[in-house]
Amino acid sequence: MTQLERARRGEITPQMEAVAAKEGLDPEFIRRGIEKGTIVIPCNVNHKNLNPSGFGQGLSTKVNANIGTSDAFPETEKELDKLKAAVNAGADAVMDLSTGGDINLSRRRIIEASTVAVGTVPIYQAMVQGYEEHGNKVGLTADELFRVIEEQAADGVDFITVHCGVTMETIERLKNQGRITDIVSRGGAFMTGWMLHNRKENPLYEQYDRLLDIARKYDVTLSLGDGLRPGCLADATDRAQVQELIILGELVKRAHEAGVQAMVEGPGHVPMDQIEANIKLEKQLCHGAPFYVLGPLVTDIAPGYDHITAAIGGAIAAASGADFLCYVTPAEHLGLPDIDDVVDGVVASKIAAHAADIAKGVKGALERDIEMAKARKALDWQRQIQLSINPSRAGKVREAKNAPEQELCTMCGKFCAMKVVEEHLGKSCSN
Amino acid sequence: MTQLERARRGEITPQMEAVAAKEGLDPEFIRRGIEKGTIVIPCNVNHKNLNPSGFGQGLSTKVNANIGTSDAFPETEKELDKLKAAVNAGADAVMDLSTGGDINLSRRRIIEASTVAVGTVPIYQAMVQGYEEHGNKVGLTADELFRVIEEQAADGVDFITVHCGVTMETIERLKNQGRITDIVSRGGAFMTGWMLHNRKENPLYEQYDRLLDIARKYDVTLSLGDGLRPGCLADATDRAQVQELIILGELVKRAHEAGVQAMVEGPGHVPMDQIEANIKLEKQLCHGAPFYVLGPLVTDIAPGYDHITAAIGGAIAAASGADFLCYVTPAEHLGLPDIDDVVDGVVASKIAAHAADIAKGVKGALERDIEMAKARKALDWQRQIQLSINPSRAGKVREAKNAPEQELCTMCGKFCAMKVVEEHLGKSCSN
Numbered sequence: 001m002t003q004l005e006r007a008r009r010g011e012i013t014p015q016m017e018a019v020a021a022k023e024g025l026d027p028e029f030i031r032r033g034i035e036k037g038t039i040v041i042p043c044n045v046n047h048k049n050l051n052p053s054g055f056g057q058g059l060s061t062k063v064n065a066n067i068g069t070s071d072a073f074p075e076t077e078k079e080l081d082k083l084k085a086a087v088n089a090g091a092d093a094v095m096d097l098s099t100g101g102d103i104n105l106s107r108r109r110i111i112e113a114s115t116v117a118v119g120t121v122p123i124y125q126a127m128v129q130g131y132e133e134h135g136n137k138v139g140l141t142a143d144e145l146f147r148v149i150e151e152q153a154a155d156g157v158d159f160i161t162v163h164c165g166v167t168m169e170t171i172e173r174l175k176n177q178g179r180i181t182d183i184v185s186r187g188g189a190f191m192t193g194w195m196l197h198n199r200k201e202n203p204l205y206e207q208y209d210r211l212l213d214i215a216r217k218y219d220v221t222l223s224l225g226d227g228l229r230p231g232c233l234a235d236a237t238d239r240a241q242v243q244e245l246i247i248l249g250e251l252v253k254r255a256h257e258a259g260v261q262a263m264v265e266g267p268g269h270v271p272m273d274q275i276e277a278n279i280k281l282e283k284q285l286c287h288g289a290p291f292y293v294l295g296p297l298v299t300d301i302a303p304g305y306d307h308i309t310a311a312i313g314g315a316i317a318a319a320s321g322a323d324f325l326c327y328v329t330p331a332e333h334l335g336l337p338d339i340d341d342v343v344d345g346v347v348a349s350k351i352a353a354h355a356a357d358i359a360k361g362v363k364g365a366l367e368r369d370i371e372m373a374k375a376r377k378a379l380d381w382q383r384q385i386q387l388s389i390n391p392s393r394a395g396k397v398r399e400a401k402n403a404p405e406q407e408l409c410t411m412c413g414k415f416c417a418m419k420v421v422e423e424h425l426g427k428s429c430s431n
Numbered sequence: 432m433t434q435l436e437r438a439r440r441g442e443i444t445p446q447m448e449a450v451a452a453k454e455g456l457d458p459e460f461i462r463r464g465i466e467k468g469t470i471v472i473p474c475n476v477n478h479k480n481l482n483p484s485g486f487g488q489g490l491s492t493k494v495n496a497n498i499g500t501s502d503a504f505p506e507t508e509k510e511l512d513k514l515k516a517a518v519n520a521g522a523d524a525v526m527d528l529s530t531g532g533d534i535n536l537s538r539r540r541i542i543e544a545s546t547v548a549v550g551t552v553p554i555y556q557a558m559v560q561g562y563e564e565h566g567n568k569v570g571l572t573a574d575e576l577f578r579v580i581e582e583q584a585a586d587g588v589d590f591i592t593v594h595c596g597v598t599m600e601t602i603e604r605l606k607n608q609g610r611i612t613d614i615v616s617r618g619g620a621f622m623t624g625w626m627l628h629n630r631k632e633n634p635l636y637e638q639y640d641r642l643l644d645i646a647r648k649y650d651v652t653l654s655l656g657d658g659l660r661p662g663c664l665a666d667a668t669d670r671a672q673v674q675e676l677i678i679l680g681e682l683v684k685r686a687h688e689a690g691v692q693a694m695v696e697g698p699g700h701v702p703m704d705q706i707e708a709n710i711k712l713e714k715q716l717c718h719g720a721p722f723y724v725l726g727p728l729v730t731d732i733a734p735g736y737d738h739i740t741a742a743i744g745g746a747i748a749a750a751s752g753a754d755f756l757c758y759v760t761p762a763e764h765l766g767l768p769d770i771d772d773v774v775d776g777v778v779a780s781k782i783a784a785h786a787a788d789i790a791k792g793v794k795g796a797l798e799r800d801i802e803m804a805k806a807r808k809a810l811d812w813q814r815q816i817q818l819s820i821n822p823s824r825a826g827k828v829r830e831a832k833n834a835p836e837q838e839l840c841t842m843c844g845k846f847c848a849m850k851v852v853e854e855h856l857g858k859s860c861s862n
Contacts, residue, residue: 072841099846127846137851175856180804182852189848193855231848232804233789233797271797272750273790298746298786300800300807303815304824308779311739312746312786315729319703333807333815334825335832335841348739355729355743358664359704366664366702369731373611373663376731376764384734384764393735394765401766410503410766415530415558417620417662420568421613424624425606 002219003041005259007034015041019054024363030054037252038288040261042093042117042158042221050158051115053092055263056290060362061318061353062092064119064292064326065346067110070336074101076109082342087116089346089390091327095119095161099128108155117158119223122149123187138194142203146210153218160220161265162211163187163227164204164251165244170228171195174240181231184268188227208251212258221261223292224248229268232300236270237278249285256287263290263324266317270296275313279320292324293317306332307341307348314349318356325349347390354389379407379418433650434472436690438465446472450485455794461485468683469719471692473524473548473589473652481589482546484523486694487721491793492749492784493523495550495723495757496777498541501767505532507540513773518547520777520821522758526550526592530559539586548589550654553580554618569625573634577641584649591651592696593642594618594658595635595682596675601659602626605671612662615699619658639682643689652692654723655679660699663731667701668709680716687718694721694755697748701727706744710751723755724748737763738772738779745780749787756780778821785820810838810849 006013012027016034019041020027033039039056055062065086067079079098086094093116098106103125111118126148130140152160166188174183183189191202204211215222228244230236248264255262264286270278275296282291296313297306310328318325329337329345337345357365368387375383381398388394401410408416437444443458447465450472451458464470470487486493496517498510510529517525524547529537534556542549557579561571583591597619605614614620622633635642646653659675661667679695686693695717701709706727713722727744728737741759749756760768760776768776788796799818806814812829819825832841839847 070841071844099844124846131845137846137854180801181808181849182856184848186843186846186848186851189851190846193851196855232807233800234804271789272746272786299782299789300803301785301818302778302782302820304819304821304828305778305782308739308742308782309786312743312783315703315743316747331828331832331842333840334828338832347733347736351730351733351736351739352743354732355703355740358702358730369664370611372731373665376663377612387732388735389733390735397735397762397765401762401769409764410501411762412617413502413530414562415555415568415617415621417615417617418612420617420620420624423568424627425613 002216002259002261003034003043004261007031008259015043015052018052023054023059025058029058033057036288037256037262038290040221040263040290042119042261044153044156044158044218044220046154046156046218047111047118047158048156049115050117053117055324057288057323059323060357060365061322062324063090063346063349063353064093064095064324065091065342066095066097066326067342068097069100069106071100073336076101076106079106080109080113082339083110083114085339086342086346089343090350091116091346093117093119095121097121097124099124103128107152111156119159119161120152120157121161121187122152123163123190125152127190137190138197140194142207145203149211150214153214153220157220159223161187161223161225162204163191163225164202164208165224165247166191166202166227167205167247168195168201170240170244170247173243174228177238177240179235179238179240181235183228184231185225185227185229187225191227208254212255212260215260216258219261221263222255224251224262224264226265226267229266229294230270232269233271236267237274241267242281245282245285249287252286252289263292266291266293266322267296268294269300270298270313272298272313272316275316276320279317279322283321290323291321292326293322294326295328297328303333304330306330307345311348311352314352315355318353319359325353350389377418433647433690433692434465434474435692438462439690446474446483449483454485454490456489460489464488467719468687468693469721471652471694471721473550473692475584475587475589475649475651477585477587477649478542478549478589479587480546481548484548486755488719488754490754491788491796492753493755494521494777494780494784495524495526495755496522496773497526497528497757498773499528500531500537502531504767507532507537510537511540511544513770514541514545516770517773517777520774521781522547522777524548524550526552528552528555530555534559538583542587550590550592551583551588552592552618553583554594554621556583558621568621569628571625573638576634577638580642581645584645584651588651590654592618592654592656593635594622594656595633595639596655596678597622597633597658598636598678599626599632601671601675601678604674605659608669608671610666610669610671612666614659615662616656616658616660618656622658639685643686643691646691647689650692652694653686655682655693655695657696657698660697660725661701663700664702667698668705672698673712676713676716680718683717683720694723697722697724697753698727699725700731701729701744703729703744703747706747707751710748710753714752721754722752723757724753725757726759728759734764735761737761738776742779742783745783746786749784750790756784781820808849
């Protein structure tokens with residue numbers, strides 16, 4: 001039985017207990033959230049060493065790191081290193097997006113090594129295998145696609161991105177809309193190409209019940225993908241995107257009825273002033289299902305710095321109610337991220353998530369900042385480093401710029417404000 | 432005569448013309464903004480090679496980079512290199528915060544070399560010289576302080592931060608408030624120490640007319656400093672901070688009456704959900720004077736990444752109406768920034784400013800993103816690099832991750848969404 005089916009029966013599972021303990025919340029709150037569909041705990045029955053996390057309303061904002069091989073970089077080992085680095089930097093989930101080398105091997109080793117939830121986009125593997133099998137991108141059969149999904153589910157994948165909302169109806173809306181960057185979701189693009197070429201409806205939509213059966217069997221959480229997400233600011237929040245979201249809302253409801261946990265994926269590239277509306281829209285159209293956003297990027301012009309662009313958008317999204325941020329690395333729009341990019345991406349998203357959690361009033365969020373403020377006031381450098389989001393980086397910067405054991409830093413030296421105030425205000429004004 | 436005095440007489444100066452041309456706006460709009468006090472053009476009559484910029488309502492959001500020597504790093508040449516790097520990365524202004532080595536020499540060479548507005552915090556130099564003269568931090572006399580201000584103004588400084596709002600009244604409010612980090616503004620801390628020790632009112636407040644006389648003589652724009660800005664999230668938007676802002680509002684009015692251009696400085700460390708309120712409060716209490724914010728940082732726990740923390744806060748602040756962002760570098764809270772930190776800080780702030788300008792509907796802002804989106808759609812890598820906020824960085828990342836002349840990037844390879852869509856949707860859906 002899935003977490004949702006068990007929640008519905010009033011059962012508090014060990015996974016719900018674990019999530020409640022991590023969040024400092026009542027297990028019954030978690031159970032109720034799962035029952036309502038506002039919280040998911042992706043935890044495939046076959047992912048043995050998972051330390052489960054919850055995603056959704058009332059919980060701290062979570063961060064996902066995408067890893068995985070590509071044609072140009074097919075080695076599994078490198079991706080295992082990225083997994084380790086991502087989790088070490090604070091990622092709450094990883095997605096294995098492998099499309100190169102031995103895809104099955106990479107996935108299995110990543111699941112085996114991962115204590116955080118592992119997601120995949122099964123269409124990627126299906127696309128690669130279909131290409132090998134048929135020599136083109138359109139020969140893949142629906143059965144082949146479902147076989148990949150079942151295989152990945154059986155391996156222990158905790159959540160899968162499925163572009164079920166890319167339908168003939170949404171494609172028509174897209175054509176009618178007109179866009180600058182058309183479709184930028186790889187899965188969405190592939191599915192669209194397949195549908196137009198074969199003149200057939202999307203099998204993930206048409207045979208949605210078949211998908212639900214697999215998901216229920218292994219308790220795989222569906223992450224309803226946004227194949228029509230905007231690929232640039234000018235395309236944001238258009239009719240094609242919203243049409244797909246409407247359909248995803250219907251599919252959330254069907255998943256829920258079938259006892260399958262579901263969340264919804266969102267953009268992408270969105271101007272700052274449209275982010276809140278996007279979040280409210282998803283919550284409203286999709287019955288409060290957890291919202292998993294990619295970025296969003298608040299400008300298109302910053303390749304090389306898209307972790308920063310995404311941190312701005314992600315913070316605003318999370319403060320407006322988004323539950324789960326997919327990181328974006330400095331390599332986005334330029335190439336496959338390396339291990340340093342992965343760390344930079346995770347940390348930037350964690351900053352966004354934490355800043356939003358303070359704004360949302362998530363339990364315990366501000367306390368960490370208060371501890372840091374006290375350490376700063378006390379000029380306690382060791383404690384400041386320790387409390388940092390990435391102690392190793394903070395320590396290195398401090399070391400590079402200051403003599404060891406130096407009490408005051410090289411920015412202000414003896415004119416340190418903390419020192420001057422202490423001399424004259426003493427402890428009189430600290431609380 | 433100052434720009435404000437000339438605007439009041441209905442005159443459109445060459446500086447107003449230049450700003451209007453840069454912004455693509457009507458010169459009369461600039462003149463009216465200056466007359467109302469909602470726009471300033473910092474342009475000291477003695478800063479000969481200045482290419483003037485406007486700061487304020489209806490204009491694009493501007494970015495400042497702090498540079499300057501310290502005791503530990505006293506060399507002028509290094510700061511000139513930082514000036515060059517900052518302007519090259521897009522800084523609209525720099526502040527010379529030198530406190531080490533030959534302060535007069537550093538300032539004069541920076542002004543001479545700078546085509547963007549140069550600001551200073553005269554209390555820093557006064558503080559250092561006072562320490563040399565009297566052997567302590569409290570012996571400085573009001574006359575000595577004003578002598579430094581006059582000297583810096585005569586050198587061609589375009590705007591000066593003056594902590595006029597740190598008064599006996601605000602210090603009382605601070606004591607009554609209780610804070611974790613008390614005062615973190617160096618100028619604010621120094622002034623408070625001086626006042627408490629000497630039992631005298633702040634000379635910048637008490638002799639404000641003397642300050643206005645100097646400012647008017649050289650058309651120095653006053654940047655009314657926030658000596659009581661919060662130094663951590665928990666101290667944000669407290670009674671001490673708001674008390675000072677009330678007084679700054681009164682001083683804005685007096686500056687305006689005296690024909691002196693003025694802007695107001697703001698926090699600092701502010702939770703995301705309080706940023707908009709801070710901006711509205713300043714605009715309301717200070718007659719719409721341009722708001723110059725430091726960050727704001729939306730969490731305290733990210734030393735080593737405070738350029739990102741500040742980009743999140745700065746984007747929200749600017750979208751809410753802040754006009755001028757002071758950059759924060761990755762070295763903040765750890766030591767003096769080096770040249771790489773300066774570039775990282777400027778670019779992060781430029782991203783924030785640009786994202787906000789799109790949200791605010793600043794003329795021409797979105798157009799640059801549309802050009803980038805078209806280049807992406809066309810897989811035109813050269814043009815993408817060219818349109819990037821930092822072409823040299825984008826180019827380097829692309830080069831490191833891809834073979835030369837490669838059409839598709841190493842992330843998706845032959846499964847590039849752009850390619851797949853082109854094959855099946857053709858040009859049908861692009862507008």
